[in-house]
Amino acid sequence: MNIALLGYGKMGKAIEKIAVDRGHQIILKVSSTTENFSLDAIDVAIDFSLPTTAVANISECIKNNVPVISGTTGWLDHYQDIVSLCHAEQGTFLYASNFSLGVNIFFELNKTLAKLLKGLPQYNVSMEEIHHTQKLDAPSGTAITLAEGIIEATDYKNWTLDAPKQNEIGILATRIENVPGTHEINYDSEVDSIQIKHTAHSREGFALGAVIAAEYVHDKKGVFTMKDVLNIS
The missing domain is CATH 3.40.50.720 (NAD(P)-binding Rossmann-like Domain)
Structure with a gap:
C-alpha cells in the first residue's frame, strides 16, 4: 500500500x-x-x-x-x-x-470484569493512567474508553479527574518521562482488592x-x- x-x-x-x-x-x-x-x-x-x-x-x-x-x-x-x-x-x-492489540483485548477484559462486579456495590472502582510527559491530553483517550466501558456495564454515571462523587469513577493521570503507557483499574472493598493492568513496553x-x-x-x-x-x- x-x-x-x-x-x-x-x-x-x-x-x-x-x-x-x-x-x-x-x-x-x-x-x-x-x-x-x-x-x-x-x-x-x-x-x-x-x-x-x-x-x-x-x-x-x-x-x-x-x-x-x-x-x-x-x-x-x-x-x-x-x-x-x-x-x-x-x-x-x-x-x-x-x-495496541493487547489494549483492545484489555478493553474487553475491562467490560467483562465490570459486568461481573455490577451487583457487588461494596467494590469501588478507580483508575490510574501513566504516560510520557509529552502527552498533551489528560486523561488519556484509552483511560476514557476504559471508563466508558465500565459506565456502560454498571451504575456508574461519569468519570472525573477530581475527587469522585457518588457514581463517579476517579481517574488519576500521571505524567513521567519515557513511559509509553500504563493503565490500571482497581476495584477495592474493605476485605480485598481486584486489579487489572496493561503496561506498554514501547510504541x-x-x-x-x-x-x-x-x-x-x-x-x-x-x-x-x-x-x-x-x-x-
Missing part, C-alpha cells in the same frame, strides 16, 4: 518503520509545519497529528476518497460530524483511542496495531473500530 502519515512525530516514525518492514511505502509525511499536501496515489492515510489539525486531516481524506484511520485524541467532540461526513461521502474511517505495539488497522480498512467502505479489525463480536 501507499501510505500517508498525517503527523510525523514519535508515533509517525514508529509506524513508518513497521509499515516499511511489512512491505508498504510511505509516500507522504505531513508534519505540523506542512501547509499544503496532495493525497494523489494514496491508498490509506494514518492520522497521528494534533487535536487542532485532526478533524481537517480526516475530513480531507474522506472528501478525497482516501481511507483514513486516526489515533489522535482530544478532538472527539467532532466525532459524530466525521461519522456523518464519512457516510455522506461513502468514505472509510476508523478511530481508535489505542491501536511498537501501538504502531503495529495502526498498520494492521490500515491494512484492514484500505479496501473497505464505512465506519469501523478495532473490534472489527480483531473480529471481536
Whole structure:
C-alpha cells in the first residue's frame, strides 16, 4: 500500500518503520509545519497529528476518497460530524483511542470484569493512567474508553479527574518521562482488592496495531473500530 502519515512525530516514525518492514511505502509525511499536501496515489492515510489539525486531516481524506484511520485524541467532540461526513461521502474511517492489540483485548477484559462486579456495590472502582510527559491530553483517550466501558456495564454515571462523587469513577493521570503507557483499574472493598493492568513496553505495539488497522480498512467502505479489525463480536 501507499501510505500517508498525517503527523510525523514519535508515533509517525514508529509506524513508518513497521509499515516499511511489512512491505508498504510511505509516500507522504505531513508534519505540523506542512501547509499544503496532495493525497494523489494514496491508498490509506494514518492520522497521528494534533487535536487542532485532526478533524481537517480526516475530513480531507474522506472528501478525497482516501481511507483514513486516526489515533489522535482530544478532538472527539467532532466525532459524530466525521461519522456523518464519512457516510455522506461513502468514505472509510476508523478511530481508535489505542491501536495496541493487547489494549483492545484489555478493553474487553475491562467490560467483562465490570459486568461481573455490577451487583457487588461494596467494590469501588478507580483508575490510574501513566504516560510520557509529552502527552498533551489528560486523561488519556484509552483511560476514557476504559471508563466508558465500565459506565456502560454498571451504575456508574461519569468519570472525573477530581475527587469522585457518588457514581463517579476517579481517574488519576500521571505524567513521567519515557513511559509509553500504563493503565490500571482497581476495584477495592474493605476485605480485598481486584486489579487489572496493561503496561506498554514501547510504541511498537501501538504502531503495529495502526498498520494492521490500515491494512484492514484500505479496501473497505464505512465506519469501523478495532473490534472489527480483531473480529471481536
